[in-house]
Amino acid sequence: MLRRVFVSGVSWTYLALVYAFIFLPVAVLVLFSFQDGRLPVPPFNGFSMQWYEAVFADRKLMAALSNSMLVAISSSVVSCVLGFLAAYSLARYKLPGSALQRGLLIAPMTVSYLIIALGLLALLNALHMPLSLLTVGIGHVVINLPLCFAIIYASMGDHQINIERAARDLGASDFKVMALVTAPMLMPSILAAFFLSVTFSWDEFIIAFLLSRFDVTLPVEIWSMLRSGLNPKTNAIGSLVFLASVALLLILEFSLFGRTKKQ
Amino acid sequence: MTATTLEDADRRKAWGFAAPALLWTLAFFVVPFLFMAAMSLWKREGREIVRVWNLDNYARFFSENALLQGLVNSLEITVIVTVLSVLLAYPLAWIIAERVPKRFQRMALILAILPFWTSYVVRSYSWLLVLSKNGVINQMLTGLGLIAEPLEIASTRTATVIGFVHFFVMLLTLTIYSNLIQLSPNYRRAAADLGANAFQTFWHVVLPLTLPGIMTGAFLTFVLCIGDYVTPQILGGNNELVLPQIIMLQLGRRADFPMAAALSIILMLAVTVAYVLCARWLKIERA
C-alpha cells in the first residue's frame, strides 16, 4: 500500500515536472508578448497590446503570413492529389516493381530537408530558374508527397476493392470511381494527410529560406526579425501563430473525433 | 474489338495514375540529389566552379579540423539528444498510458504535444527568452540569491541540447504512447500470472515489445536532429558549429557550393550508417 502511494506520487511529480519543462518556453513566450517594454524578459512591466498592434501594422509580416498560407494550401493540395493517385494505382493494380515505386515515393522522408533544399537549389541555379514562392511550393511538395502517399496508401484496405469494382461494373470510369467512391470512403485519411501536410509546410524553414528570394514565408520573415535580438514583437507573432494553430487543432480534433465516433 | 487484354489496359491506366507522383519525385528529388552528388566532385576556384572530377572536397573535409569537428559535434549532440529524449519521453508516455485515467489520456497527450504548434523557429527563440543572460532562469536564480553571476547557457551546446530535447520529447512521447496502448493487456496479465512482479513484467515483457517503436522514434529523432540548422544556429550560436551550420556557411559567406554538396553527402552517409545500425529494429515500411 505504502509502495503504491510512493509509486503514484513519483509518477505524478514526474508528470508535472516534464509538463513544466514542455510548457515553460511557450508560457514565457506568450506572457512576454504582452510586455509593456522593449525586452521580453523579466521583470514583467505590465500588460500591453502594443506588440500585437505592431505585428498587424507590419506589412512585410502580413505579406509573409499570406504567402505561407498560399504555399501551405497549394502544396498540400498538390501533394494530396498526387499522393492519392499514386496510392490508388499502387494499392489497386499490380504493377511490376511496385515495391521499388513505393520505396521511391517515400524516400524523401528519410533525407534531411537541408539536403533536399540544397539539391533543388543547385539544380534551379544550374537551370537559371529564378527563386520564388513557386520554387518553395515545389520543395514543399517533395517533402509532403511521401507523407500524403503513405497515409492514403495505408488506409486503402482490400475490403474496398469490391466496392470500387462494383462502381466500375455499373459503368463508372476510373475518375468517377475515384471521385464518387474511393475519395469519399477515404475522406478521413485524406483530410488527415492534408492537414498534416499544411502544418509541415506552414512550419518549414530551411527549404523556404533557401528557395525563396523576395517573397518569403512566415518562418523566414520571423528568422530575419531574430537578427534584432530579443523583441516582444517576435513574441507576439509567435503567440498568434501558436494560438491560431491550437484553435484550428481543437476544431479539427472535435469535428474529426465526432466523425470517427459516428462511423 | 481491342486485342489487348483487360489486364494490359489496367496496367496502362495504373502507370498513368502513378506517373505524376513518380515523375515529381524523380524530377525534384532524385535528379537534384544526383546533381548535387556530382557537384560534390567538382570544386570552387576563385569565384568559379570548375567542373573537373576530383575528391578534393572530401580530402579537405578529413584534413581540415574545423570541418571534421563539425561532424563530431553533430554526432555528439545528436546522440546526447536522442538518448536524453528517449529517457525523458518513455516514463512520460508510460505514465499517460498506465496512470492517467482512460478518458483523460487523449487530453493529456494533446497537452503534452501542444507546444508542437508553435512555429519551429519561434520555439527555439522562446528558449532563448528562458536561457539567455538576462532570461527567466538567470533572473530567477540571481533573484533567489543562488548565483552571483548569470550563467552562460545561451550560445552553448547545452542550450542546443535543451532546445532539441524539448522538441523530441514531444515527438517521442507520441510514438511511444501509441506503442504502449497497442500492447494487449493480456501480455501483462500472462506475465503476472506466471509470477513476474511489476518491474520484471516491465523489463522482460513491456520494454522488449515496445522496443521497435522506441527505435523507430529514436531513428526519426536522429535524422531530424542531425539535419537541423535552426536550433543550433539560434541556441548554440557560433561556438561549436554543427554540420548543417557549416554547410550553410559554405553556401553563404564562401559561396562554395561543391563543398556544401560534399558536406551534405557526408551528412547523408551519417544518417545511412545510423539506419544500418538500427535497421533490424525498424519497421518503417508498414509502420
Place this chain on the structure above:
Amino acid sequence: MTAPVSIENVSKTFGHFTALDKVSLDIRAGEFIVLLGPSGCGKTTLLSILGGFLSPSSGRVVIGDRDMTFVTPAKRPTTTMFQDYALFPHMRLVDNVGFGLRMRGLGKAERDEKALGFLDLVGLKASAGKRPHELSGGQRQRVALARALAVDPEVLLLDEPLGALDLKLRRQMQDELKAIQKRVGTTFVHVTHDQEEAMAIADRIVVMNQGRIEDFGPPSQIYMRPRSLFSAGFMGEVNFVPGRVKAANASSAEVETSLGSLALPAANFTAAVPKAGDVITLTIRPEHFRGEDKSDDPMFALGDARVAGSAFFGTHYRCHLQPCATDGDALVAHLPQSSDVRDGEIVPLAVRAADVVALPAASGTL
C-alpha cells in the same frame, strides 16, 4: 433484358497455376445457372471472366451475339453482385441503387424513381434514405441485388451472394432470388459451394473441379445420373462400389462386383459406352437401397448385410451396413422411418437397376 452466354474454350493461368482448363459452356437466355464446386475449383475465376474483371489466357466469351472477351466491365451487359455486397458505405440506399443509372446519365428525378422501384422489388422501399451500415446482412444482400438489377443487365453474375448469411436466412433468400429471377427474366449465373443451394435455385448446374467442368445439367440429372465420380460425390452422399464389365452389348452390360453380378442398361453408363473388361465404379445413393424386393421394377438382390450402426434423421434412418459377403467397405443406406433398425440385425439389400450409375473407375480409388 436477357441474353445467352457462350463460353468457348476458355483457359486461365496465373503463373504456373491453371485456374481454368479449356472450359466451354453454353447458357440459354433467361436461364438460372449455378456454378458449383469446392473452393479453388475455378468457379469464381470463370465468373470474373464473365464479368470482365479478368481476361482469359485463351478462348472467347460471347454474350448475346457479341464477343465480350476483352470488353471492360463497364461496357458489358453484365452486372456482378459481390459476396461482400460492396455497397457504397457513404451513399443512401436509393443512391446506391441509382448509381448505375447515374453513370448512364439519367437525371436525378428519373433515376430516383427507378431506384425506388427496384428497392420496392426487394421489399426495402421504406428504407430508401438509410445507409448500408444501418441494415442487416439479408437487407444488404437485397440492396446489392436491386443495385445490380437497376441497370437492366442481360446477365446477372452472383458471387456466392448468400455465403455470409446464416442457414435459415439463406434458405429464405434462395426462394426470393429464384422468384425475382423468374420475374425479371434476366440470365443469372450464380456461384456457390453449397449443393443444396444449387439444387434449390438452378435451372441447370455446372459442377466444377480443378479448373474443369465435371458435369452440366438440370439438378435432377446431376443428382441421379452424374457423369463423373466427383460430381456424384459432391452432390450428396453416395456409395462407390468397384466392379468390372464382364460383357456388354448395345442395350445392356453385365457387371461383376463383390456384392454380386448385375445387368445394367447401357444408358446407366453416363460417361462412356461400356466395353467388356472395363474397370468401373458403381455409384449408389443411400436412399436407393431397398430392404426387400418389389415386383414392379427390375431389382438386384445384393445379399444380406449387418447393421453396424444407425442414427435417426427424421426423414429416415441413416445406417452403416456391412455386407455379409465381403469384408470390404461398409455401405451407407437410408432406411425408412418406419423400419425398426437395430444394431447387429441382418437385413436383405436390394437396389433398382435404374438407380445404379456406372462410371469409369478413377485412376486412384475413391
